[in-house]
Each structure stands twice: as structure tokens, then as C-alpha cells.
Amino acid sequence: MSSRFDLVIRNARVATAADTMVCDLGIRAGRIAALGQDLSAGHREIDAAGRLVLPGGIDAHCHLDQPMSDGSVMADDFASGTLSAACGGTTTVIPFACQMKGQSLRAAVTDYHARAEGKALIDYAFHLIVSDPTASVLGQELPALIGEGYTSFKIYMTYDDLKLNDRQILETLDVARREGAMAMIHAENTDAIAWLTERLELAGRIAPKYHAVARPLLVEREATHRAISFAELVDVPILIVHVSGREAVEQIRWAQSRGLRIHAETCPQYLFLSAEDLDRPGHDGAMCICSPPPRDKANQEVIWAGLRNGTFDIVSSDHAPFRLNGPTGKKVAGEGASFSKIPNGIPGLETRMALLLSEGVLKGRITLQQFVALTATNAAKLYGLYPRKGSIAIGADADIVLWDTGTARTIGNAMLHHNVDYTPYEGIEVSAWPDTVISRGDIVVERGRPVGQAGRGQFLACARPQYRG
DSSP: OSSSSSEEEHHHHHHHSOEEEEEEEEEEEEEEEEEEESOOEEEEEEEESEEEEEEEEEEOOOEEEEOOOSSOOOOOOOHHHHHHHHHTEEEEEOOOOEOOTTSSSSHHHHHHHHHHHTTTHHHHHHEEOOSHHHHHHHHIIIIHHHHHTTTTEEEEOOOOBBBOHHHHHHHHHHHHHHHHHHHEEEEHHHHHHHHHHHHHHHHTTOSTTHHHTTOEEEEEHHHHHHHHHHHOOOOOOOOEOOOHHHHHHHHHHHHHHHHEEEEEEEOOOHHHHHHHGGGGGTGGGGGGGSSSSSOOOOHOOOHHHHHHHOOEEEOOOBBBBOOOOSTTTTTOOOTTGGGGSSSOOOOOTTTTHHHHIIIIITTTSSSSSHHIIIIHHHHHTTTTTTHHHHHHHHOOOOOOEEEOOOOOOOGGGGGGGGSSSOOTTOOEEESSSSEEETTTTTTEEEEEEOOTTTTTTOOOOOOOOOOOO
16 A cells, blocks of 8 residues: 555645644545655645645535525526635535425425535535424424434524524524534514515615615614524524624624623625615616625624624625526516515625635734634534534545635636626625635645536535534
8 A cells, every 4th residue: 555645735834723834734535644844755746835725615604506485596506506616715515405384304405415416516514494393393303314414404583484483493492402403593583674674665665775774783683682592591502694783793792701602603795795785776786685784884894803803603605696687586576676575695605715815814804813713613613524624634634725815816707606697796806816726635626727526525414513612
């Protein structure tokens, strides 16, 4: 048996969530086999001098080929979505197997595996979405699925086809506590949103900019406080997803200061977009409709501060790929439809890492170690993939990204690999972009160009989460 490495990366400036070092990396059989100086030869070698070498990103909140109830169709399936992710420096994605009301949770998982089979370029796990917590779902299906490696699930407090009432939330959180799963909560007050939406539409205020008016900070604040209260009552950790605003941040900080195990996630749209983007000319404001909506520009600094001070564990894309034009995307309800009929979500799988590395680390807003934690390590721990994923360490999967930080680029949709006809980050200049992306020892992106084969990605069964605090 040969003792040579399959691949050696030399002169690497390696960063983890805790350390930075300059060393060689030896990769064998898809895993990191050695870190050291002057490692022996590899069958293939890469000189990483002058480039950052970081763990592959984990996008722990993205939507791919998810069935919808309004006639809309997501533009990215597991082939285009994981290609786009890899080209952006992400080597693991965790999208959602969504239970529709009246459907078995097990049937949703079976369907989602069929959608992913043979298509993924990189590795993937599944979160569950629980929208119909019947006695059989909570008593049998959900506990069994958690035991099989689907150890996280999402609860919605809004959207008519997905939301749970307070009693259902408590009952579902109780399963998370008993089974050791991670419950993710979309926290917005559904009745307040419905009341505001009805008043706006009666007044003829239906343009995309009114989406933000119908979802003010207080509806996120109230629901965040309620979710925290439920978690305290049940005595279970939770993760509040896609936190957008200062008022929700204040609730989370209050809970964390009291020792409650409240985790939080935010997304690039709350760092780079604002409510003004919903008022772009014509129908273009629709491209930035997501929930919660982007806030004012001052609020962006609140979110940056939350990344620095540890309020947030994770930065995810919340990639929800609906095309701006065409009958199954943002215009599914027709030209000029009310904001309430426009599918929610924006694309961002490929741009998440570069935006945060460029504007966060290279401009001194967060440290390199914080970047690694926010984009990879914390997600691996909270969703049961650590230490296999999320860090550069001996024995871990060789999921590694070599970053070019010496060439400025302007983001344009033409350079991206998703199947969406726009990016909301068009025209933003970044100073970091993945040069080489390695997934389980295989080079899948080389010199910025995809070279990996669709279908090589593996499904990952997740262990129980590793909570902080």
C-alpha cells in the first residue's frame, strides 16, 4: 500500500475557528491525513502560497427543488444548486425536506431523496420542515427520523400553508427536547402580518416595497420573544433563523444573557440589502422580497455587531431560487400582482462566502476565525456533522477552499452558476473569490471553473447537535 498522499497542498495559510497556521496538508482517501512541514510527496500537489486555505463552507439554510403550494417552481435543483454552491466555496448544503399539510413526514423525506439522487456535486444533509404535527408525526415519524440522522427541523410561525399554532409549537419542541434534536424557528407574527397586509391591499398599496411595511421589526420582535419563551418553558435549545433586525437581536441577546440556550442565524441580505432595494424600478423590487425583509441601512450595522459579539452562530444564504421573469417564478400570480402573492426568497448560495470574507474579514469587521466559525464550524456542530465537516483537522473530510484575495471582482449574474435570472448583489465588488474547491479530496472547482461531476455528492446522516452554553 502506497504511503504517498493523494494530494498535498503546500505553503498553506490555514485558518480554523480557533487558529491560523502555515503548513502543508496531506490528503489521502478523501480525508485530511497530515498537517505539518515538508510533508512527503503527493500524487498531485498544489502550491497555495499567497492564498488563504479555509474549511469548505456549510450552507445550513438553503432551499433546493422544494415543492411549493402556490404554483411556483424553484429554479435550482440539486444539480444546479450544488454546482453554484461549490463555485462559491461551499462544500456541504443542508436544504429542507418539506412536509405539506396532510402529508406524511416520512413521505416528504422519501420524495426529497428522489429529487437529490444522482444530482449533487457536493455532500448534503436534510433538515425537516414540520407543518402538520399530527399525533402519528410527533409520536412515531419524527422521533424515528431523528434517530435515522435527520436531527434538525424547522417550525414556521407564519405562512398559511406551513405555520403552527402555539400549542403545536410547544408539542413539537417537546419532541426536540426528548429526542435531542435542533429546532429551528421562523419567527414572525402571522396575524399581525395578515392584518397589515389586508389594510395595505385595501388601500391599493401592493407594490413590492410594501412587503417591508407589512412585516415591520415589531412582528419579528414579538415572535422572537414568544419563541424564546416557549423554549424556556419546554427547556430546550432552539435556533432562530434568518434574524433581520435590531429588535429581534435585542430579544436574543436578552435571552443569551440569562443563560438560555438560544442560537441565532443571519443572512447576507441583512448585511448588504435594505428596504430601499424593494423599491427598485418596475417589478425589480420583487427580486429582493424575502421574509423577514431587509431593513434600513443603519440596521445592517446592528447585524454586523451581532456577528462580532457572538450573538449569531451561523451565516446562511437562505437561498430560495425563484426566477424574476417567467410564469413559475416571482410573477407566478401575474404581472403587477400584490406583494403578498410574490414568492418569498432570494438566491445567494454562490455569493454568501465571498461577500462575508470580503466585507467582513478583509475590511476588519470580523476576524478570520469568526468567519470560519460562522460559515462552517458552528453549523457542523449545531447540525451534527462535526468533526467530519466544518474544520481542517486530521481525520476530517478534505473539504477545503483555496481563496484568491488578490483580485477584485464585481458580482454579476452572468458569472454565477445558479439557474436564476438575477442576483440581488449585482454590481457589488468583492475582493475574495474561491480559486480551488476540494470536496472529500476531489477537486471540484479549479481556477474558478467547475470540474467535478454531478452525482458524486453523498447524503450525510447527522448526529445529535453540539450546543454551546
